[in-house]
Amino acid sequence: MIKKTDITWCPGCGNYAIRDVLEKVLHELPIPRKDIAFTSGIGQAAKMPQYLEVNYFNGLHGRSLPLAVGIKLARPDLTVVSYSGDGCLYGEGGNHFIHAIRRRLDLTIITSDNQIYGLTKGQSSPTTDFGVKNALDPRGNENIPLNPLSLAINMGAPFVARGYAGDKDHLGGIIREAILFKGTAVVDILQPCVSFNNINTYQWYHKRVFKVDNTPADRYEAMKLAEQWGDKIPIGIIYRDDKAECRELAKIFREPLTEADIREHLAMKCVMMR
Numbered sequence: 278m279i280k281k282t283d284i285t286w287c288p289g290c291g292n293y294a295i296r297d298v299l300e301k302v303l304h305e306l307p308i309p310r311k312d313i314a315f316t317s318g319i320g321q322a323a324k325m326p327q328y329l330e331v332n333y334f335n336g337l338h339g340r341s342l343p344l345a346v347g348i349k350l351a352r353p354d355l356t357v358v359s360y361s362g363d364g365c366l367y368g369e370g371g372n373h374f375i376h377a378i379r380r381r382l383d384l385t386i387i388t389s390d391n392q393i394y395g396l397t398k399g400q401s402s403p404t405t406d407f408g409v410k411n412a413l414d415p416r417g418n419e420n421i422p423l424n425p426l427s428l429a430i431n432m433g434a435p436f437v438a439r440g441y442a443g444d445k446d447h448l449g450g451i452i453r454e455a456i457l458f459k460g461t462a463v464v465d466i467l468q469p470c471v472s473f474n475n476i477n478t479y480q481w482y483h484k485r486v487f488k489v490d491n492t493p494a495d496r497y498e499a500m501k502l503a504e505q506w507g508d509k510i511p512i513g514i515i516y517r518d519d520k521a522e523c524r525e526l527a528k529i530f531r532e533p534l535t536e537a538d539i540r541e542h543l544a545m546k547c548v549m550m551r
């Protein structure tokens with residue numbers, strides 16, 4: 278049983294609201310808890326699975342997706358969720374983000390996006406807005422921000438959404454849909470960091486977010502929606518294609534590795550090496 282006192286996030290951190298939502302969604306999902314596996318990297322967001330009653334593998338910074346792909350390979354029957362921060366998933370793990378989506382597996386990729394490296398005290402992250410000044414970037418961020426939604430659509434993700442920690446009911450609906458979706462589902466969550474990001478605050482988001490009523494069926498329309506940022510920020514399911522192909526690694530490798538006759542695989546490798 279996880280005690281509230283075990284949690285080391287700052288009071289007011291947006292991750293508390295996201296945790297409440299995840300607890301509720303996990304409780305209500307028609308999937309037994311034993312059949313769900315979370316993976317994460319390093320950071321404040323990456324602690325999330327530790328604070329849920331769920332199976333998890335907490336790995337290296339930026340490496341939550343290789344773990345998720347590996348688990349899906351060994352145990353295709355499990356529902357696999359990769360969870361981390363924007364630095365971990367889009368920065369150190371950016372390469373994996375791109376290539377995991379290209380594999381077209383049944384995975385859910387969720388990010389607490391606070392537009393900052395929180396655990397290491399507020400450096401600019403891949404999603405920090407251009408020109409933003411912070412204690413560690415006093416001249417302002419000179420890098421063009423990465424847009425995780427348009428990148429995911431571009432790479433072929435068939436389910437792409439944005440949630441907001443300040444709207445728990447709406448966020449819960451998105452996460453539930455994403456986990457139940459058959460294919461790669463990407464959910465970026467706007468998560469205020471009250472200690473190091475004094476720009477993208479709850480007040481800042483409240484003024485800007487609006488809910489998407491009709492998810493575009495067209496990829497290019499979805500891309501336009503995904504590109505909206507600034508005075509108006511769309512939240513909801515930005516793109517969804519229920520007909521997209523979902524590959525099963527077990528079929529690619531013929532069977533889950535846990536069931537494979539390893540001698541047969543080794544024999545094959547020896548033949549190939551000759």
Ligand SMILES: Cc1ncc(C[n+]2csc(CCOP(=O)(O)OP(=O)(O)O)c2C)c(N)n1
Pocket residue numbers: 319320321322323338339361362363364365366369389391393394395396397402
């Ligand atoms: C390869 C590697 N690089 C850097 C670090 C140091 N490091 C640990 S957590 C972290 C930042 C985490 O930021 P983010 O992923 O955005 O999550 P947050 O803490 O904001 O939730 C960094 C840079 C590390 N542990 N490993």
Ligand code: SF4
Pocket residue numbers: 285286287289290291292321391395396469470471472473
């Ligand atoms: S530093 Fe920011 S992200 Fe980390 S726990 Fe505190 S408020 Fe949350």
